[in-house]
Every structure is written in C-alpha cells, then in structure tokens.
Amino acid sequence: MKILLVEDSYIERRKLGAFLDDWGFEHVGVGSGTEAVKLLEAPDPPNLALLDWLLPGLDGIDVLRRIRKIDQGNYIYTIMLTAKSQKKDRMIAMEAGADDYLSKPVDSGELRSRIMVGKRILELQQSLRFAATHDFLTNLLNRSEILAALDREFARGGREGKPTTVILADIDHFKRVNDTLGHAAGDEVLKEVARRLKLDLRPYDVVGRLGGEEFLIILPGCSLTAGARRADSIRNLVGKDPVNTPFGTASTTISMGVTSTCSSRDRSVEEFLREADLSLYAAKKNGRNRVEIFTAASKAAAAGEI
Known part of the structure; x- marks a missing residue:
C-alpha cells in the first residue's frame, strides 16, 4: 500500500515519514495541497492519504473535495490530521469526504491503528471490486x-x-x-x-x-x-x-x-x-x-x- 503524506511543516513531515518507514509503508511526502492533488489525480495514485487541514494554496478540505469528484476506479482512503478538534470541524471534514480524523499532536500508536483500519477497508473494497468484475471460476474478466x-x-x-x-x-x-x-x-x-x-x-x-x-x-x-x-x-x-x-x-x-x-x-x-x-x-x-x-x-x- 502506498501512502501520501501531505504536511506543510517540514519537521512534522519528516517525523511522520519516519513512523511510516518504521512500519514498512511505501510513502511520498509533499508540502502543499496543489502537489497533493497532482499526485492523487495521476494514474496509479496512492491508496491512502494523510492530509493536513491547513496548507498553502489548496487546503485539506479543498483537496478532499477535488479527489471525491474524480472517479479513478480505485478509492483513496483519507485521514485528516489537524489541530482543529471541535465537533463542527470534524463534521466539515467528514462531509468533504474524509474517512477518518485524527487531532494533532498525533499519537504514533493511534495513527498506526487508524492506517491499519484504512488498509483493511481498502483490501475489502478491492476484493469486492474483483468479485464484481471477474468471472468466479476462471478469474478472467466477466x-x-x-x-x-x-x-x-x-x-x-x-x-x-x-x-x-x-x-x-x-x-x-x-x-x-x-x-x-x-x-x-x-x-x-x-x-x-x-x-x-x-x-x-x-x-x-x-x-x-x-x-x-x-x-x-x-x-x-x-x-x-x-x-x-x-x-x-x-x-x-x-x-x-x-x-x-x-x-x-x-x-x-x-x-x-x-x-x-x-x-x-x-x-x-x-x-x-x-x-x-x-x-x-x-x-x-x-x-x-x-x-x-x-x-x-x-x-x-x-x-x-x-
């Protein structure tokens, strides 16, 4: 599974990237919403995105709304990472298309658990997609x-x-x-x-x-x-x-x-x-x-x- 880490703070991006390295995840880090959208709209995009809310240019909410309008065939699971912790903020993020929400400062153990949940959901979606598009006996396209x-x-x-x-x-x-x-x-x-x-x-x-x-x-x-x-x-x-x-x-x-x-x-x-x-x-x-x-x-x- 490939993860996109979107965080404008270089120090925070390095820290979270080190966690992902330790957990064995392939990942790429960017510092702006514009860079994130470019990668997420490309062929073969990352499967999961860790997305900061406050970003230069397009913010995290803008990024969410953009990628949810795209039908790429493969769903991108998104976890919003932000210091915004009020209930109304979580509602805004979820309505924009976030799958999960984690308040800063990020606890590494909780982050890993949330990523593993996303990974399981993506694997289940992939299995369902395969079953819907392939012949059950030969595994060829149906x-x-x-x-x-x-x-x-x-x-x-x-x-x-x-x-x-x-x-x-x-x-x-x-x-x-x-x-x-x-x-x-x-x-x-x-x-x-x-x-x-x-x-x-x-x-x-x-x-x-x-x-x-x-x-x-x-x-x-x-x-x-x-x-x-x-x-x-x-x-x-x-x-x-x-x-x-x-x-x-x-x-x-x-x-x-x-x-x-x-x-x-x-x-x-x-x-x-x-x-x-x-x-x-x-x-x-x-x-x-x-x-x-x-x-x-x-x-x-x-x-x-x-």
Whole structure:
C-alpha cells in the first residue's frame, strides 16, 4: 500500500515519514495541497492519504473535495490530521469526504491503528471490486467487464487512429467433456483453458469469459494479420497438451474467429462483435480447431446457413 503524506511543516513531515518507514509503508511526502492533488489525480495514485487541514494554496478540505469528484476506479482512503478538534470541524471534514480524523499532536500508536483500519477497508473494497468484475471460476474478466473494455478500446482506437483486433474463442466439443467426465471436470477444463489463453498475450491485451465455453480477447493496436498470427499461436498453446483433471483427461482444442477495425468501413461495437461471431462460426463449420478471419465471403456463407 502506498501512502501520501501531505504536511506543510517540514519537521512534522519528516517525523511522520519516519513512523511510516518504521512500519514498512511505501510513502511520498509533499508540502502543499496543489502537489497533493497532482499526485492523487495521476494514474496509479496512492491508496491512502494523510492530509493536513491547513496548507498553502489548496487546503485539506479543498483537496478532499477535488479527489471525491474524480472517479479513478480505485478509492483513496483519507485521514485528516489537524489541530482543529471541535465537533463542527470534524463534521466539515467528514462531509468533504474524509474517512477518518485524527487531532494533532498525533499519537504514533493511534495513527498506526487508524492506517491499519484504512488498509483493511481498502483490501475489502478491492476484493469486492474483483468479485464484481471477474468471472468466479476462471478469474478472467466477466461478460459485462470485457464488453465494457471492448467499448473503451473501440473508442480509443477510433480517436487515435489505431486498429483494434478481437478474437472470439470457443472450446470445441465442450459438451462432451461435461457428458463424459462430469461438470466438475468441465470446470477444470475451463480454468486451464483460461490460463493458457493468457500465455501469449501482451501486458495490455485483455481477455474475458463471455459465458459458457466462450472467451473474448482484445488486442489493442494490433493489425488483422498480426491478430490472426496471435490467435493461431494461442490455439496451439491451448491444444498442445490434454487437460488433466481429478476426474479424467480431456483433449481440448479451440476454434477462433478474428476481426479488426483495420478496414475503413465504419461499424458499431455490436457489428464488430457480430463479425467475430461469424468468423467463429466459419471456424466451427470448417472443421474446428482452427482460426478464421472475417471476410465478406464468410459473412455471406454464414448468412445463408444461420
């Protein structure tokens, strides 16, 4: 956990910083509200802020109000440190967005206890956030989150003039695994396939489970040709070895459909996904365990049979 210490007194900042060092916390110290806001509004901000009330420029209350207006995805837990100790002062700080309030002079033992409370709350929030955005079985992004990620990448690619390629993947003959080895074995296969899908991805690629045995992979800034090569590499990784489960061994392959925004034709996210789905249909129709790229011919063929 990273802590931001905002205190205009250099001596007090050094003293509190020494406590944080002794307790093993990573931290950064600044002396003004303006510096604090800059760090708290940056990507990957500190998780917890120890915030003095009386600061040059923006005061602690101003800082609180600014950061509470920002939706960064990760909540910043704040503890107000101040000599103001009247009830009305605590109410002002809490209404501005402070999570806790500690009067000066600061007792080191009490400060550590308050920080540990904040740490526990942040960890619980992180666990709840993970549960809300990830598939419970595979730990990949769940359907709503992977589709939201696709919306973001689709829009970003359009703004920046860069391609976005998607791979729609489906485990071949997955019903046979459930029917012959049981649903518990099927769950093990899903977890192992999910693990293998990530082996050849870049740090900024995104993968999620759409539902059942179907997965979506987003490749930002990737051309259709490069995306097809990546899909074939992933296909080989998934099908190279059978999946061993406590209930038996399953030979597992996947079919994949690939499409990209590389073409000049404008379309919606829904049409984009439809293209990937038609390509996946073509891969299934043409024998499974293969990659198919979206083309006008595949669209016409699928339209005639679906």
